[in-house]
Amino acid sequence: MNENYFVKTHALGNEYLVFNEEKTNFKLTQKAIQRICNVNFGIGSDGILLKVPSNKADFGLRIFNPDGSEAEKSGNGLRIFCKYIYDYGFTYNKEFSVETKGGIVKAKIIEISNGKAKIISVEMGKANFHSKEIPTRFTKTEVIGEKLNIQDKEYEINCVSVGNPHCVILKKELNIDEIKQYGHLIETNNYFPNRINVQFAKVLSRSEAEILIWERGAGFTLASGTSSCAVASVLRKRNLVDNEVKIKMPGGELLIEIEDNWNVKMTGEVRQIAAGTLSDELIEDLNK
Numbered sequence: 144m145n146e147n148y149f150v151k152t153h154a155l156g157n158e159y160l161v162f163n164e165e166k167t168n169f170k171l172t173q174k175a176i177q178r179i180c181n182v183n184f185g186i187g188s189d190g191i192l193l194k195v196p197s198n199k200a201d202f203g204l205r206i207f208n209p210d211g212s213e214a215e216k217s218g219n220g221l222r223i224f225c226k227y228i229y230d231y232g233f234t235y236n237k238e239f240s241v242e243t244k245g246g247i248v249k250a251k252i253i254e255i256s257n258g259k260a261k262i263i264s265v266e267m268g269k270a271n272f273h274s275k276e277i278p279t280r281f282t283k284t285e286v287i288g289e290k291l292n293i294q295d296k297e298y299e300i301n302c303v304s305v306g307n308p309h310c311v312i313l314k315k316e317l318n319i320d321e322i323k324q325y326g327h328l329i330e331t332n333n334y335f336p337n338r339i340n341v342q343f344a345k346v347l348s349r350s351e352a353e354i355l356i357w358e359r360g361a362g363f364t365l366a367s368g369t370s371s372c373a374v375a376s377v378l379r380k381r382n383l384v385d386n387e388v389k390i391k392m393p394g395g396e397l398l399i400e401i402e403d404n405w406n407v408k409m410t411g412e413v414r415q416i417a418a419g420t421l422s423d424e425l426i427e428d429l430n431k
């Protein structure tokens with residue numbers, strides 16, 4: 144593998160660039176991340192995944208949003224990273240563990256096509272509804288069905304952490320313009336000290352829901368794994384769905400399974416887009 148080699152992979156239209164820390168000769172500063180993720184001045188991406196060493200799990204992963212902030216966890220990012228680990232021969236095992244800032248997860252390659260991982264399951268850990276641990280500044284122990292006023296809107300919000308923080312709003316109808324207008328205002332509201340990922344969710348049946356996503360540090364995205372886990376957990380908490388929920392997003396579908404002890408499992412597809420090497424000119428600019 145060359146220096147500064149990258150792989151670009153999408154999970155339901157949520158795309159990430161994967162780098163191996165051992166093979167990069169530039170500093171992944173906030174400015175460098177913003178530049179690489181910019182489609183005009185860089186490659187363009189919804190975020191960066193960095194393979195790092197771990198002494199607690201088989202592999203270590205750091206996850207960066209396109210604004211340069213670091214996320215504790217990413218569901219699509221994890222499946223993309225696991226595909227990279229398997230496809231590039233870092234392991235021949237179909238089951239392995241990954242350490243993220245948001246906890247250690249167990250991954251399983253479920254389907255292989257032409258020697259490459261295609262469908263991957265990740266045991267994402269437990270959904271946590273404790274408001275201080277999410278974190279939120281609400282005084283109640285759990286933020287389920289609480290009112291939040293944003294400009295002219297009064298939203299009923301439900302907050303949960305699945306390693307990273309989420310604010311789920313149940314809607315009768317989903318409106319892309321509305322999430323694009325209010326997503327950032329909710330993300331950066333004073334109630335959320337670490338900002339928050341936002342989802343609008345419409346329940347379709349006891350086993351299906353449709354969602355729109357506004358990601359912390361990334362904005363509107365076509366799909367999000369942790370958002371799907373967060374929505375399924377909130378819907379289960381409110382007894383609106385059963386233990387297995389198909390989450391439909393603009394970029395595709397994920398299957399989320401929730402155990403009675405709140406362990407969450409996510410299963411879905413990942414496909415590589417491209418692989419290559421950053422140019423010397425870009426590296427020169429990144430190192431300035």
Ligand SMILES: N[C@@H](CCC[C@H](N)C(=O)O)C(=O)O
Pocket residue numbers: 157208213214215216217218219220307308340358359360361364366367368369370
């Ligand atoms: N796309 C991701 C979530 C990435 C991290 C998120 N923006 C955050 O800051 O927590 C996913 O698939 O889960």
